[in-house]
Amino acid sequence: MPVITYRQALNDAFAEELERDENVFLMGEEVAEYNGAYKVTEGLWKRFGDKRVIDTPISEAGFIGLGVGAAMMGLRPVMELMFWSFAYVAYDQIINNAGCVRYMSGGLINCPLVIRGPANGGTNVGATHSHTPENFFANTPGLKVVCPATPYDAKGLMKTAIRDNDPVCFMENTLLYGDQGEVPEGEYLIPIGVADVKREGTDVSLIAHGRAVLTSLAAAHRLHEEFNISAEVVDLRSIRPLDEQTILDSVRKTHRAVLVDENKPFCGVSSQIATMIQEHAFDDLDAPIQRVCSLDAPAIYSPPIEKQQLPTADRVIQKVLAVC
Amino acid sequence: MSATQPKTPIVSVARAEKPKTASSPVDYAKAPVNANLTPEQKLGFLADMLRIRRFEQASLKLYQQGKMGGFLHLYIGQESVAVGTCALMGPNDHAITAYRDHGHALVVGMSMNECMAELLGKATGCSKGKGGSMHFFAPDKRYWGGHGIVAGQTPLGLGIAFALKYKGLKGCCLAYLGDGAVNQGVFHESLNLASLWNIPVVYIIENNQYSMGTSLARSSAIKSCLAERAAGYDMDWDLVNGENLYEVRAKTWDAMERAREKCKPCVLEIDTYRYYGHSVADANAKKYRSPEEIEFYKQNHDPITLWENRLKEEGVATDEIIAKIDKAAKEETAASVQFAEDSPFPEVQDIFDDIYYEVDMGTEAGKTGRHFFND
Numbered sequence: 001m002p003v004i005t006y007r008q009a010l011n012d013a014f015a016e017e018l019e020r021d022e023n024v025f026l027m028g029e030e031v032a033e034y035n036g037a038y039k040v041t042e043g044l045w046k047r048f049g050d051k052r053v054i055d056t057p058i059s060e061a062g063f064i065g066l067g068v069g070a071a072m073m074g075l076r077p078v079m080e081l082m083f084w085s086f087a088y089v090a091y092d093q094i095i096n097n098a099g100c101v102r103y104m105s106g107g108l109i110n111c112p113l114v115i116r117g118p119a120n121g122g123t124n125v126g127a128t129h130s131h132t133p134e135n136f137f138a139n140t141p142g143l144k145v146v147c148p149a150t151p152y153d154a155k156g157l158m159k160t161a162i163r164d165n166d167p168v169c170f171m172e173n174t175l176l177y178g179d180q181g182e183v184p185e186g187e188y189l190i191p192i193g194v195a196d197v198k199r200e201g202t203d204v205s206l207i208a209h210g211r212a213v214l215t216s217l218a219a220a221h222r223l224h225e226e227f228n229i230s231a232e233v234v235d236l237r238s239i240r241p242l243d244e245q246t247i248l249d250s251v252r253k254t255h256r257a258v259l260v261d262e263n264k265p266f267c268g269v270s271s272q273i274a275t276m277i278q279e280h281a282f283d284d285l286d287a288p289i290q291r292v293c294s295l296d297a298p299a300i301y302s303p304p305i306e307k308q309q310l311p312t313a314d315r316v317i318q319k320v321l322a323v324c
Numbered sequence: 325m326s327a328t329q330p331k332t333p334i335v336s337v338a339r340a341e342k343p344k345t346a347s348s349p350v351d352y353a354k355a356p357v358n359a360n361l362t363p364e365q366k367l368g369f370l371a372d373m374l375r376i377r378r379f380e381q382a383s384l385k386l387y388q389q390g391k392m393g394g395f396l397h398l399y400i401g402q403e404s405v406a407v408g409t410c411a412l413m414g415p416n417d418h419a420i421t422a423y424r425d426h427g428h429a430l431v432v433g434m435s436m437n438e439c440m441a442e443l444l445g446k447a448t449g450c451s452k453g454k455g456g457s458m459h460f461f462a463p464d465k466r467y468w469g470g471h472g473i474v475a476g477q478t479p480l481g482l483g484i485a486f487a488l489k490y491k492g493l494k495g496c497c498l499a500y501l502g503d504g505a506v507n508q509g510v511f512h513e514s515l516n517l518a519s520l521w522n523i524p525v526v527y528i529i530e531n532n533q534y535s536m537g538t539s540l541a542r543s544s545a546i547k548s549c550l551a552e553r554a555a556g557y558d559m560d561w562d563l564v565n566g567e568n569l570y571e572v573r574a575k576t577w578d579a580m581e582r583a584r585e586k587c588k589p590c591v592l593e594i595d596t597y598r599y600y601g602h603s604v605a606d607a608n609a610k611k612y613r614s615p616e617e618i619e620f621y622k623q624n625h626d627p628i629t630l631w632e633n634r635l636k637e638e639g640v641a642t643d644e645i646i647a648k649i650d651k652a653a654k655e656e657t658a659a660s661v662q663f664a665e666d667s668p669f670p671e672v673q674d675i676f677d678d679i680y681y682e683v684d685m686g687t688e689a690g691k692t693g694r695h696f697f698n699d
Contacts (some may be wrong), residue, residue: 025490051490057520062479062513069420069483072468075490092476092510105461105469106451107678141679141696164689165681193693241693272697279699 001184007177009151010040013158014078016187018048021076024162027054027063028080028117037082038118038177064090064115068097068167071113076162084119084171085131098167099142114161116170119147120211121262121299122310123174130299130306132262134209135269137169138240144168145239146192149213151181153237156190164192173211193241197250201232204320205250207273208260209236212292212311216260219316227317229324239269247273248281255286258319260311265293287323292316355574357412363640367649369411369569370635373403373628374653376427379436382657383426383443383457387604391665392443395603396457399427402596404627405530406431408572409498409594412580413466416488416495420468420481422502423458424530424598432467434460436660446667453670454678474535475501475508478527482514485525489587496524496583498576504535506550507543512557515591519559524583526576527554529593530566536602537612551593559589566596567625569634597621 004012017024030037032045032055045053056063060081067077081087087094094115101109121130138145144166148154154172161168198213199220206216213235220231234250236243251257257277259270274289295309352358380398387396399406406427410419413432421428429439434450442449443457450460460470468484471477481499488495505511506529518525529550535543544550554561560582564575572594579590599618601609610618635641682690 057516059513059517061510062482062517065476065479065510065514066483066486066517069468069480069485070487070490071483072463072480073418073484073487073491075487092473093479096473096476097471097480101469102681103678104451104455104459105463105678106449106454107681107684108451108461108463109468110681112681144680160689165685165687191692192689193695238693241695242697243693276697 001182003180004151004183005177006151006154006172006179006181007038007040009155009183010158010172011042011044012183013155013162014041014044015047017159017162018044018052023074024076024078025052025054026078026080027056027067029056029058029082031055031080036080038174040172040177041080060086060090061093065093065097067113067115068093068101068111071098071111071167072101072109076112078114078116078162081115081117083129084117084133085129087115087133088131094137094143094169095140099140102166103142110165111167112165113167114170115167116158117172118174118177119171120173120175121294122306124301124303124306126301127298132294134169134171134239135263135267138269142167144192144241145171146237147171147210147239148237149176149210149235151179151183153190153196153235155183156188157192157237160189160192168192171210176211190237192238193243194237195243195246196235196237197232197246198235199231199233201230201254203230203254204256204258204324205232205234205254206258206260206316207234207236207247207250209239209269210262212260212262215311215313216316219313219320222313223317223320227321229320231320244276244280247277251277251281252284255284256323257285258290258292258316258323260292260316262294262310264296265291266296268293290319290323292319352568352570352574355570355577357573357577358570366635366640367645369407370628370631370641370646371649371653372407372411372431373631374650375436375656376403376406376430377628378650378653378657379430379439379660380426382661383440384600384604386443386661392445392457394456395423395605396443397424397603398598398600399424401599401621401626402530402532402566403427404569404572404631405528405566405594405596408569409528409576412573412577413498414495416493417498417580418466418468418484418488418495419498419500420477420484421470421500422474422477422505423470423472424502425458425460425470428500429460429462429467429470432462432465434462434465434467436656437663440660440664441667444664444667445669446664447670447674448663448667452674452678475505475511477501478505478511478514481525481527482518482523485518485523485583486521489524494584496526496580498526498528498580500528500530502535503529503531503533503540503550504538504543506553512553515554515557515559518589519557522587523589524587525589526579526583527589527591528576529591530596531593532596532598534598534602534612536606537608539612549593551591554591559591561591561593564592564594566594567627567630569627569631596627597625
């Protein structure tokens with residue numbers, strides 16, 4: 001099977017969907033002539049032209065709103081935010097318009113829109129550029145939120161997101177764009193709302209999404225090597241809709257859960273997962289649920305310290321050892 | 325100034341300097357879009373204005389009776405704007421507005437029944453009781469709402485027009501906003517994008533002089549004109565006397581033609597006036613402006629009275645004909661109130677419909693994973 005980068009996997013997804021459906025277009029800052037600030041859209045403008053791959057001014061509220069309006073008319077816009085951190089200047093458009101227009105019209109309208117871009121810390125760009133807002137958007141009924149961790153998932157989920165008839169917030173990660181992984185040639189789709197067990201285990205469930213999945217896998221490897229603990233790693237892949245069954249199946253098998261989440265801890269994604277586990281699998285638990293989140297402060301700039309602010313394998317191991 | 329003398333109305337310079345209908349140097353009745361109007365069409369405009377007014381008066385009464393919740397932003401006084409503009413829409417033209425959305429809804433063809441039922445939060449409402457006064461939609465009539473956040477609809481109008489151009493359809497989007505919305509950043513972003521990309525959108529500022537309780541003089545750095553802001557984006561703009569239906573139609577039609585034929589966007593500022601508060605809940609509606617000012621507009625600038633007078637001058641209408649039209653509007657309104665009162669409320673379980681298309685349609689995507697997180 002070919003090995004390609006996460007970036008190339010997304011690029012392939014765009015190319016295939018642009019080819020497949022003329023209603024699909026890409027829009028965002030530097031997506032066309034510049035080839036993408038992170039080169040995710042490289043070569044697409046040259047191949048598909050001005051109509052399908054469109055550079056915007058720095059005007060997120062304006063062009064995201066445009067995308068919502070165009071989606072209401074049946075187009076399938078794929079809107080890039082150079083960082084999800086910039087979504088905050090387009091918040092009204094995403095929450096009130098993309099998220100609520102179907103409801104407020106009593107189901108007369110739907111909004112087949114993808115808003116995508118990186119949402120991660122760890123690149124020493126300070127608090128304003130390091131937000132992980134998946135909890136904010138997943139808190140809005142009407143929006144879907146997807147956070148792929150691997151090239152394979154990125155491609156399969158992106159193709160599904162573009163074909164979905166509801167607005168999808170697709171959160172990537174600049175630290176993953178260069179990661180390589182096996183991606184089959186040709187068409188495949190991954191449903192939104194299906195988690196993936198990335199590593200089987202019997203002693204503890206590490207439940208994560210996005211880059212925290214890789215942190216969890218690294219921790220699981222060391223737990224096995226150094227402590228003879230068998231950790232299972234569940235990759236949520238999608239935050240909303242959420243695959244509760246896979247989470248519960250894993251917890252019922254291992255009886256312990258450590259939630260690994262780049263969100264800040266207060267009202268983060270892992271808060272919801274913890275509540276859900278105690279509601280549905282309390283009697284299966286042999287220990288309190290543990291969480292490893294980003295340390296609860298704005299993202300610090302200082303490069304060596306920012307590494308410590310994000311979930312680390314060391315912190316995951318500490319939490320696992322506390323309950324195993 | 326004696327105590328009995330009315331205070332000078334606060335009017336925008338645009339209105340104050342503009343020639344009134346009678347002395348207008350341009351006879352907009354002779355404009356191509358007006359020259360061939362039949363008497364029936366002219367009476368139809370009157371009927372629509374009266375339908376809006378009677379609908380709004382009835383909804384005010386229901387509000388005061390405690391039969392609806394939330395806000396109610398009445399269109400009374402501004403009827404000539406919706407009638408003069410929405411009635412120009414062709415098969416590829418679309419409209420979107422803010423929360424003062426009842427007038428446009430009735431002109432594009434939404435029924436009084438579905439609108440009145442929506443106000444009462446009934447399942448038979450246009451949004452099944454999920455949207456309320458500020459959120460009327462009829463995509464089948466190319467009417468895209470009904471939006472509650474000031475200026476939030478302005479980039480949506482841009483996107484609708486973008487989609488028309490993308491699909492190669494010769495049409496435009498009429499995107500309405502109030503005078504208060506011109507100070508929101510997203511409106512300016514929309515203007516820049518519209519002009520930069522030649523998107524066939526016609527922004528229509530319904531300038532009723534007050535953004536809630538704040539007069540134009542207290543909200544805009546440029547006092548004389550709001551549409552002129554378009555000049556900063558190398559975009560066409562024009563001022564329109566909202567009390568002259570012929571002028572509203574003529575200038576809007578010109579803007580629509582430029583949009584449809586040349587993909588040239590435009591900002592029109594239509595001068596108008598609302599008789600009631602920002603919403604019915606606006607307790608200070610007669611404090612930030614004088615009761616005399618409101619009365620002055622009712623007496624001298626009422627768009628319905630002016631149109632009636634015009635039609636009488638033209639020999640198109642008589643008092644009897646007008647009374648008959650008004651009677652029909654009142655009857656239609658009364659029937660809609662009855663319909664709304666008789667309609668059922670939605671059920672609690674209906675709360676969970678109309679959130680995700682895929683769930684509503686029962687597709688595989690809608691069945692995958694958990695979408696709602698109730699206990």
